[in-house]
Amino acid sequence: MNHHLSALFPELVVHIPAALPAHTLQSTLLCEPPLTGAEAAALHTVALSAQSVVARLTHDVVLAPELPTLLWPLRLALAGACECFGDAFTSLTVANNAATSAAASAWLMPQLSAQELHDYTICDEYFRFVRVRDMTQRQLAAQIAITSLGIIDDLPYMLLNLDEMTALLNAVAILFGAVWKGLAPLAHQVHEARDEDAATGAAIPAGSHWPAPDAATAGAAPRDVRIAYRRLIAGHHFWNLTTLFCADTFLHGEAAFARGDDEAGAHLLRQAAMLIRAGTAAMWFASIFPMSLYQSTLRPTMAETETRDGSTQHLTYTMEKIALTRLREALTARFGANKAQWPDLVYMAMKDFYEMFMQDMEQHILIASSKVGMDASLAQKVWQSEMPSTLRLKNAMDLLRDMAAMRAREWKM
Secondary structure, eight states, X not given: OOOTTTTSXXXXXXXXXXXXXXXXXXXXXXXXXXXXXXXXXXXXXXXXXXXXXXXXXXXXXXXXXXXXXXXXHXXXXXXXXHHHTHHHHHHHHHHOOHHHXXXXXXXXXXXXXXXXXXXXXXXXXHHTEEEESSOOHHHHHHHHHHHHHHHHHHGGGOOOOHHHHHHHHHHHHHHHHHHHTTTSOOOOOOOSSOOHHHHHOOOOOTTOOOOOTTGGGTTSSOHHHHHHHHHHHHHHHHHHHHHHHHHHHHHHHHHHHHTTOHHHHHHHHHHHHHHHHHHHHHHHHTTOSOHHHIIIIIHHHHHHTTOOOHHHHOHXXXXXXXXXXXXXXXXXXXXXXXXXXXXXXXXXXXXXXXXHHHHHHHHHHHHHHHHHTTOOOHHHHHHHTTSOTTSOOOOHHHHHHHHHHHHHHHTOO
């Protein structure tokens, strides 16, 4: 990776278990001793703290100055989890790098051509994804804690929509709850009954302060560039984790419907909807900076490294699509192609998923518009350069709307 921003935040890397679609996360990561009581407690505390914050945000009006105090118990819980699993993370970073990541991708999907593997590797290197063939439960817990803490630390400084913030925090609860329960499907519901102490948040102790989002690299580049680049990368890291867990949820759903457990399958569809929504929120997180800065500084580094098309160069997204196809096939095999004739339990769960799945594409149109305006995407620019100059060409929003229309037709409820 040779773009000039790569020296910023050298520690900002996400390690992804290469576990899908050949294996689920559960079957891959349970080949080690169970978590100790202290480790399980650290994960459970984060999940409960995140649920408490979500309950506040979904029931009460929270003012921006109150946000650091509200998030403080969650931040402490995340810091505790990072400390608890610190040794696991150290072993993860020592043993894995870009070269081992490409090998893990090739192992995961041996059917990939050399060009496809090259395209996936380019994207992984740009966004600093390292895929790990043999990843332990503790290492995954450590990575989720570190990535989530990076998201939480920026929220008080970020002009992010309330619904996006809530979706991100909801995903933190899901991810930590899933690891805490050994990566079995999580029966996750945000508790209506709130613990007032955890929900309200304790006062930030004297002498403590919320970390500045650009403190780690102060002076290495202009402040706006540091913050924008960190948000771009950190948001994609959290998106990758939620997408990976969403793919795993699809595979668990496939198995549930195949064995006739409609209740479990319907629950997993709803969990997948929450994870899809969190992935959308992560993309908003990754884009909270001015269009002018994206076009002048960040976008050129993507073109430089040939990181052009997220729909075809993100391996985790490809894995998610494969898992979703398997789930759809299991649903069709069990209930038939006519969704209107499905049992109410399953139909309503699919309706929930469909809504979030459609909104994800609709939100991506808005995100693209906020960064490229009326311009074409980098991928479009490549193939449009070979077209006759007399043609009227589509821009990025035109293409995304076409994709949204295709998704709506394919998934019509």
